[in-house]
Amino acid sequence: xxxxxxxxxxxxxxxxxxxxxxxxxxxxxxxxxxxxxxxxxxxxxxxxxxxxxxxxxxxxxxxxxxxxxxxxxxxxxxxxxxxxxxxxxxxxxxxxxxxxxxxxxxxxxxxxxxxxxxxxxxxxxxxxxxxxxxxxxxxxxxxxxxxxxxxxxxxxxxxxxxxxxxxxxxxxxxxxxxxxxxxxxxxxxxxxxxxxxxxxxxxxxxxxxxxxxxxxxxxxxxxxxxxxxxxxxxxxxxxxxxxxxxxxxxxxxxxxxxxxxxxxxxxxxxxxxxxxxxxxxxxxxxxxxxxxxxxxxxxxxxxxxxxxxxxxxxxxxxxxxxxxxxxxxxxxxxxxxxxxxxxxxxxxxxxxxxxxxxxxxxxx
Amino acid sequence: xxxxxxxxxxxxxxxxxxxxxxxxxxxxxxxxxxxxxxxxxxxxxxxxxxxxxxxxxxxxxxxxxxxxxxxxxxxxxxxxxxxxxxxxxxxxxxxxxxxxxxxxxxxxxxxxxxxxxxxxxxxxxxxxxxxxxxxxxxxxxxxxxxxxxxxxxxxxxxxxxxxxxxxxxxxxxxxxxxx
Numbered sequence: 001x002x003x004x005x006x007x008x009x010x011x012x013x014x015x016x017x018x019x020x021x022x023x024x025x026x027x028x029x030x031x032x033x034x035x036x037x038x039x040x041x042x043x044x045x046x047x048x049x050x051x052x053x054x055x056x057x058x059x060x061x062x063x064x065x066x067x068x069x070x071x072x073x074x075x076x077x078x079x080x081x082x083x084x085x086x087x088x089x090x091x092x093x094x095x096x097x098x099x100x101x102x103x104x105x106x107x108x109x110x111x112x113x114x115x116x117x118x119x120x121x122x123x124x125x126x127x128x129x130x131x132x133x134x135x136x137x138x139x140x141x142x143x144x145x146x147x148x149x150x151x152x153x154x155x156x157x158x159x160x161x162x163x164x165x166x167x168x169x170x171x172x173x174x175x176x177x178x179x180x181x182x183x184x185x186x187x188x189x190x191x192x193x194x195x196x197x198x199x200x201x202x203x204x205x206x207x208x209x210x211x212x213x214x215x216x217x218x219x220x221x222x223x224x225x226x227x228x229x230x231x232x233x234x235x236x237x238x239x240x241x242x243x244x245x246x247x248x249x250x251x252x253x254x255x256x257x258x259x260x261x262x263x264x265x266x267x268x269x270x271x272x273x274x275x276x277x278x279x280x281x282x283x284x285x286x287x288x289x290x291x292x293x294x295x296x297x298x299x300x301x302x303x304x305x306x307x308x309x310x311x312x313x314x315x316x317x318x319x320x321x322x323x324x325x326x327x328x329x330x331x332x333x334x335x336x337x338x339x340x341x342x343x344x345x346x347x348x349x350x351x352x353x354x355x356x357x358x359x360x361x362x363x364x
Numbered sequence: 365x366x367x368x369x370x371x372x373x374x375x376x377x378x379x380x381x382x383x384x385x386x387x388x389x390x391x392x393x394x395x396x397x398x399x400x401x402x403x404x405x406x407x408x409x410x411x412x413x414x415x416x417x418x419x420x421x422x423x424x425x426x427x428x429x430x431x432x433x434x435x436x437x438x439x440x441x442x443x444x445x446x447x448x449x450x451x452x453x454x455x456x457x458x459x460x461x462x463x464x465x466x467x468x469x470x471x472x473x474x475x476x477x478x479x480x481x482x483x484x485x486x487x488x489x490x491x492x493x494x495x496x497x498x499x500x501x502x503x504x505x506x507x508x509x510x511x512x513x514x515x516x517x518x519x520x521x522x523x524x525x526x527x528x529x530x531x532x533x534x535x536x537x538x539x540x541x542x543x
Contacts, residue, residue, distance in 0.1 A: 011532040014485060014539065018504035021482040022395040029408045030390065033415065037386050041416040357445035361494050 071331075072324060138225045138279070141195050141286040143202055143216040148295040149209040155179035158187050160208040161290055168193050168201040170285065177292070184294070191288040198286045205290060212293070225279045232272035239265045380425045385432050386415060393440045395505035400444050400498050402490060410447050414440035430515030437506055437516045441498075448494075488538035496531035503528055 007015060025033075036042075149157045158177045165172055170193035177187035193201045206214065242262045249255040393414055398407035418439050425435055489497060502508050502516060514524035 007529065007532060011529070011536055014532060014535055015504050017478075017482050017485045018489070018500060019507075020478075021486060022391070022505040023398045023404075023407075025391060025394040025408065025411070026404070033390065033408075033412050036412065037415060037419070041419045356449060357442065360445050360449040361498070363448075 071327060137220060137222045138283040139195070139218045140221045140282045141198055141216070141218045142288070143198065143286060144213070144289045144291075145202070145205055145211065146213040146291045146293060147205070147209040148212045148293050151185040151294040153209070154185040154187065154292060154294060157209045157292055158189075161187075161189050161191070161205060161292070164201055164204040164208070165189075165191050165193065167204070168197040170194055170197075170201065170288075173287075186294050187292040189288075189290040189292070191290060192285040193288050195284055195286045198288070201288070205288075209292070210295065221279060221282055225276070225283065228272060228275040228279050232269065232276055235265055235269040235272050239269060380422050380432055382419060382422050385418075385436060389433060389436055389506075390415070392506040393436065396437065396498075396501040397440055397444050399489065399501035399505060400494060401447060406447055406451070410443045411440070414443040417443060431512060433506070433508060434512035434515035437502060437508060437512070441516055484539055484542055485535070488535055488542055491538055492531070492534055495527075496534055499524075499528050499531040500535060 147157060154177070158175075158179065162172060162175075170191055173190040173192055175187065175189040178185050179187075202214070202216070239262060242258055242265060246255065246258040246262065249258055390411075394407060394411045397410045397414070398404055401407050401410065414436070418436050421439070425432070430438075489500060492500070499513070499517075502513055508516065510525045510528070511521050513528065514521040517524060517527075519527070
């Protein structure tokens with residue numbers, strides 16, 4: 001013990017009295033505490049979560065690694081690795097998988113909202129199908145797709161376009177394809193697809209290659225259909241009347257005159273039938289325009305000639321590192337403020353605890 | 365109880381000898397706590413709790429933050445103040461049995477007079493504010509020097525000396541008022 005050498009003698013004397021007479025513990029309690037101390041203050045150890053984690057670190061390492069890899073994969077898949085500016089600006093950079101995932105029912109899902117027309121636009125004049133007394137409204141539907149593929153894959157995609165058209169029960173109105181590994185490889189197709197299978201066919205086409213642009217439109221042709229059928233009915237009624245007149249004709253002149261009118265009416269009937277057939281076909285088959293373009297620089301870093309060169313590999317590696325660094329920055333941006341908040345909270349809790357203790361001393 | 369809680373290293377500071385610390389400080393910690401709380405039962409519990417906490421924290425003992433006794437009394441102080449917060453009440457210090465130790469060689473009259481003086485000092489101490497009681501208990505019951513006192517209270521050494529002087533002056537005045 002250190003002597004209170006800084007105190008004046010009269011206070012030091014008090015200190016001596018205090019030192020001579022400190023409160024002493026009860027011997028029984030002291031023995032008990034000695035025994036507890038000798039036993040190492042034994043009590044069931046509290047399980048620290050960190051210790052528990054440390055115990056299972058062997059199992060945790062793969063889990064943490066998997067989480068990191070999953071994070072990286074998610075980051076890479078959400079990032080556009082192609083670096084193809086035209087793809088991202090032209091059609092939203094949607095991949096075929098995305099198009100398929102979004103479902104064929106959503107109109108213009110791969111194209112930008114501004115470009116894509118609604119798939120089932122309301123007919124001019126509005127109203128529901130039954131509001132004007134017609135059971136069904138006739139719609140003429142059309143769609144346009146721009147697909148991008150590596151030059152060496154143009155032939156495969158072109159074959160896929162034909163296959164999808166056949167599967168849908170449609171036909172190719174016209175097509176041009178330039179295949180091979182040339183940079184000008186590509187093609188264009190004018191397809192007629194049954195309107196009832198258009199959505200499914202578009203989804204299948206979108207899966208063939210990267211969709212750069214996709215748009216759909218529909219036009220109400222109910223009035224034209226009704227008009228063509230009405231003209232056909234009128235011509236038939238007129239012919240029935242002429243046939244009755246022919247039966248009633250008594251003179252040769254009357255007969256010839258009626259026959260001449262019948263020929264004219266028959267011609268109008270044929271024209272009306274063709275008109276009805278045309279308008280029905282317009283409603284039954286959708287026009288689908290597919291443009292297939294070669295993608296230079298390749299989605300997976302493939303060169304214009306279709307080969308994956310060391311330069312492409314370096315570029316891809318740089319891009320992967322770039323994305324990984326981006327993910328790390330995002331994670332840090334989340335963790336740093338959280339750590340700061342936690343630190344401030346801990347500091348505040350300690351300060352509060354200290355103040356409460358001191359206040360308890362003052363209030364005692 | 366493990367006497368040494370850290371493996372000795374040639375370069376680092378000496379490991380904390382908890383066994384020696386416990387043996388040397390058990391009664392001092394109790395004296396400090398009972399002076400602060402003025403409740404023997406609570407003081408026993410708090411003292412035991414303080415040693416238990418110290419035992420569990422021994423591995424995190426930092427030599428750079430004062431000596432082992434200052435560290436131990438810091439823990440005891442926290443435990444005592446936590447007890448004060450919990451109870452929000454005080455109990456009167458039970459009278460200690462008269463201790464005849466330390467009176468060897470003195471006459472019976474001198475010893476009796478000394479015992480009366482000690483009783484007066486003890487009673488005066490019990491009437492002081494808690495902060496003053498704490499300072500005096502740390503200094504004269506626990507035997508801390510001013511540097512250790514400062515480490516326990518979280519103040520500078522000179523401030524600790526000044527506070528102690530004021531507390532002792534108050535005690536002197538209280539003793540004089542009683543006589």
